[in-house]
Amino acid sequence: MNKKSGTSKDAADKLVKNIRRKTRRLHATEEKIRIVLAGLQGEESIAALCRREGISESLYYSWSKEFLEAGKQRLAGDTARQATSPEVKELRSESAALKEVVADLTLENRLLKKSILGDGEYEE
Structure with missing residues (x-):
């Protein structure tokens, strides 16, 4: 009996993962830049900004880090393009x-x- 409930739990977990994967919101590059710049302006707290935009703070900070690193490379003269x-x-x-x-x-x-x-x- 325990084995049967374990497989149904696994199936349920797999179903939930698939739903989350398919409903994951993809943000356009321009949208990410707009959000990061709004956070850098400091007119509102990062927590409030993230709540308003519907993203987690960790996602905001990863975007912010990528944004600043790209700017740093560009200013350093690393202009090699893909x-x-x-x-x-x-x-x-x-x-x-x-x-x-x-x-x-x-x-x-x-x-x-x-x-x-x-x-x-x-x-x-």
Whole structure:
């Protein structure tokens, strides 16, 4: 009997997790920035801001930390951007084409070396 109630509890826990996962609110980047800037202005407490926005304080502080770290990197001159997906695909295809060229040239080079006689004269 205990085993049966344990599996139903597991199933219920799994169902609750799935519901929470599917109903989790996703915040747009602009919304996160707006909330963090409102908190940095200090016109209201962080607790009040979080209650009004419907987020936890720990979520606010993680967004705030990410926001400030990104600003710090930008001001430090770390402006390397992430390659976009089309750029990555283009670079990969270019790399494959160059590898083919290297393979062709290597093969041609080996064939030319084999056509040379041992005494340094070319075979005719």
